[in-house]
Amino acid sequence: MSAHPPIPAASAPSKNETWRGRYAGAVMNTFGTPGRVLVRGQGTRVWDADGKEYIDLLAGIAVNCLGHAHPAVVSAVTEQISTLGHISNLFTSPAQITLAEALTDLVFPVAPQNARVFLANSGTEANEAAFKIARRHGGRARPRILALEDAFHGRTMGALALTHKAAYREPFEPLPGGVEFIPAGDVDALRGALGPDVAALIVEPIQGEAGVRPLPDGYLEAARELTAAAGALLIIDEVQTGMGRTGAWMAHHLLAPGIVPDVVTLAKGLGGGMPIGAAVATGEAAELLGPGQHGTTFGGNPVAAAAALAVIDTIRTEGLLGRITELGDRWAAALEAVPGVTEVRGAGLLRGVGLAEAVGPAAEVAGALERRGFIVNAPRPDTLRLAPPYILADADADAFTATLTDVLTERTAA
Template sequence: MTTLAGSSSGAQAPTTTDSAGSTGSTANAGWLARYTEAVMNTFGTPSRVLVRGQGAQVWDADGKEYTDLLAGIAVNCLGHAHPAIVEAVTDQLGTLGHVSNFFTTPAQVRLAEELIALAFPGRNAGGSRVFLANSGTEANEAAFKIARRHGGGSRPRVLALQDAFHGRTMGALALTHKAAYREPFEPLPGGVEFIPAGDVDALRSALGPDVAALIVEPIQGEAGVRELPAGYLEAARELTEAVGALLIIDEVQSGMGRSGAWMAHHLLAPGVVPDVVTLAKGLGGGIPIGAVVATGEAAAALGPGQHGTTFGGNPVACAAALAVIDTIRGQDLLARVERLGSAWAQELAAVDGVDQVRGRGLLIGVGLAEGLPPAGEIAAALAERGFIVNAPRPDTIRLAPPFILSDDDARAFTTALSEALSRALSEEVSS
């Protein structure tokens, strides 16, 4: 494991002072002790205190270096401290930081135009509109309200998929399948029904004239990075159109180039045009922003006063998103994501102890073989080796690194994973 002082950049390790005023190896512990006294326990105790990032690397309060293969859960698509985002945010904040939704700004208008073109390529933009929010949860909350408006009282049912994750506000939570997330906050908004993911017959049976919308993730990230099977999205579009229901595609995690295309559904079902697409995470490259991109009737479903947000569409976040789009396009990062993701997936699949590699581009789920410790323990062992990943399921390691990740860093992780799994397998045998 390397430290910043020993890295090729030649930079010095950050000096961090803990609550007692000392520096060095106690810095992480000091900050974590203060965290537990000051921050609500909604996430559990963090494993480390991160103080700086550059590119695909981050450093903790003790100066230890890590390769960030999670990128804030698919958020920091250009890595940390990317100059294009830094410049865009600095320039915009020095010009105009916030104006409220009584006004608009050129950055907001330009971003909306860009998102329509990215979500619905080749279509007449005149029938599409964008709502800008602050997160993926808020984007899905707005999409839920669009579904309700489309239902108009005569379509009370909304369909979602088993193992879906769409957020934690009350509306988005109602669309999220996991019981542990839902049950503490019931009763949730009603009318949502869950059907098996990828099962066309189940979808056909569930749909009817009383269904307002179907919401799906093309790749279910929290389910272990599992993409919908071939043909499902095409069937979903055909069947929802037949009964007059909206098709909402949640691209919060899989969109904005993460899959190797601007939208994952462009890869999985190129001919499918949804009514609504939701975006966030990588859209701002680390600056909070979410978006709902709607077309046709769905684009006009919400009228003045029916939805809103104080900070959504603020010029600073919009400037960051425009910088992300310009950089991905200008540096041909979609092709980079596809090439690296494809090659890396093959290398990971060859590691002893890996049962399956799933996903597209740089949204990768590494399925672990039976007999290994839970994925959370493997993720902790990898952190000790200097790699940040996470475990959305007990049998899955998720990788969602910056698009700028180097081939060398990817190979180094594959080696570290092989060593970690080999050690875990040998310990299982000896025990």
């Protein structure tokens, strides 16, 4: 008999670990190490490479608004790509035209004159188009563009110039000039910054990366009045908040009914998982970009347009706007009662859950929730973000609330 016990064999790496190792050697490190390698999704569930199931309460950061593999989106994409996939913008398609018409009706329900749409591939690209519209409006006489502190509008050079966070901006400076940041929600600061040399103001009605923080009551109305008086455009970034996320087609419809911005940008939930963005403009702003002044090879392609039309139709036919409001309000009230939660911000199914200092960093809480089968994220050290599919079941929302209660109780007691 051996005097020494056998050395146990090293356990084989999990499939997640194997794939993540390959990721590290193949993909640029722009996102850090991925938490899991996801291989399948159905409805509000996803599964990782090791077969573990999760309830997806982030929906690809507000993208998969109908969940994963929704039959309407799958059918629309399958039919379209089997008929006509890519054609470039030397041509157009019925899907592109029909979607543009539908978006002007959704964004501007009062049907302002001359509404037009530029279809892109992402929210960043939609905001890049809005930036160029602002430049065309302003010319050399109006070199200034106003944005809000804590704003996030994307990571291309133009959209990044509109984004406030220094850590995102500084490695890539000099950025396109003329952008100035003013305190979010401060009407007096806006009034003081506006003048005849300002081309545009861009705002998010709910600042997502700032921790899901809505602009205060009355701010959007004041922004519309003041920009109009100064001859500046009002651009509303609805990339994360639009397409029903708050219980209205556009968050500004909910927060400031009746105002008409000059440009609205969309993406994320618009395609239900397919990459698509849009800049929807009205009045003078709709005519500022002429042939050759902007473009995209893939923007408005028939497949993405067909997916977006399926999303719009499904939200309508299934009455999801009312469902979003009902579930969102009930869930927010339940979450506010959880010990360790300081407040719940947002609207509909876009919610920021504020955490007490005693429970520790939100990223660690998100990690603990993921280990228990729930996907959320932490845009701020004290905030969890919830942006689930619109088809989320009451039972799954309640299960998350119970699990969050357990996690926060354990962390407070530790």
